[in-house]
Amino acid sequence: DAKTTQPTSMDCAEGRAANLPCNHSTISGNEYVYWYRQIHSQGPQYIIHGLKNNETNEMASLIITEDRKSSTLILPHATLRDTAVYYCILNAGGTSYGKLTFGQGTILTVHP
Amino acid sequence: DTAVSQTPKYLVTQMGNDKSIKCEQNLGHDTMYWYKQDSKKFLKIMFSYNNKELIINETVPNRFSPKSPDKAHLNLHINSLELGDSAVYFCASSQAGSNEKLFFGSGTQLSVL
Numbered sequence: 001d002a003k004t005t006q007p008t009s010m011d012c013a014e015g016r017a018a019n020l021p022c023n024h025s026t027i028s029g030n031e032y033v034y035w036y037r038q039i040h041s042q043g044p045q046y047i048i049h050g051l052k053n054n055e056t057n058e059m060a061s062l063i064i065t066e067d068r069k070s071s072t073l074i075l076p077h078a079t080l081r082d083t084a085v086y087y088c089i090l091n092a093g094g095t096s097y098g099k100l101t102f103g104q105g106t107i108l109t110v111h112p
Numbered sequence: 113d114t115a116v117s118q119t120p121k122y123l124v125t126q127m128g129n130d131k132s133i134k135c136e137q138n139l140g141h142d143t144m145y146w147y148k149q150d151s152k153k154f155l156k157i158m159f160s161y162n163n164k165e166l167i168i169n170e171t172v173p174n175r176f177s178p179k180s181p182d183k184a185h186l187n188l189h190i191n192s193l194e195l196g197d198s199a200v201y202f203c204a205s206s207q208a209g210s211n212e213k214l215f216f217g218s219g220t221q222l223s224v225l
Binding site: 032038049104 | 116143145153154155157160162167168170202206212213214215216219
C-alpha cells in the first residue's frame with residue numbers, strides 16, 4: 001500500500017471546523033482513502049472512506065483532490081470529544097482482508 | 113451491547129507465563145482480527161481469520177496462537193511471555209465484502225514483568 005503523510009499535531013477550537021490534511025502522492029488507482037481515529041484508551045474507530053468522489057456521513061466529510069494525491073477530513077463542528085489521533089490509511093480493499101497500515105497519524109486537540 | 117468485547121482489559125503477568133485474551137463480537141461479522149499497538153503507538157495487524165480460517169499471519173512468533181471456536185470468537189493465546197510482548201492488543205471484526213471497515217474492541221493492556 002502507498003504511503004501517507006499527515007501533520008503530527010493540530011489544534012482546533014470547539015465548535016469550529018477541524019480540517020485534517022493527508023498527502024498520498026503515490027496512491028494507486030485502486031486504493032481507497034480511509035480515515036480512522038483513536039480516542040485515548042479506546043480502540044480505533046472507523047470514520048469514513050472514499051475512492052475519488054467526496055463523501056459525507058454523520059461523522060465527517062472527506063474531500064479528495066481531483067488528482068487523488070491528497071485529501072482532507074473535515075469535522076464540521078468539533079467538540080472536546082473529537083480530541084483523538086486521526087489516521088489516514090490507503091487500502092486497495094478486496095483481498096487485503098482487513099490489513100490496515102496505520103501510520104503515526106495526527107493528534108487533534110480540540111480546546112474550549 | 114458492546115459490539116466487540118475483549119477480556120481482560122488489563123493483564124499483568126511474569127515472564128515465561130502463558131496467558132489468553134478472549135474476544136467476542138455480536139455483529140454477525142465473518143472476519144476477525146488481532147492487532148498489536150506497541151509502546152510507540154504503532155498499530156500492526158497480527159492475524160486475520162475469515163469464517164474460522166486463518167487468512168493473515170503477519171510473521172508473528174509461534175508463541176502466539178489464535179483460536180477461533182466459531183465465527184463470533186477469536187481468542188489469543190500467548191505462551192512463554194517475554195518482556196517485548198508488553199503492548200495493547202486489539203481485537204476487531206468486519207463484514208465480508210467490507211473488510212477495511214473494522215470495528216475494534218477497547219483493547220487489552222498486557223504488561224509482562
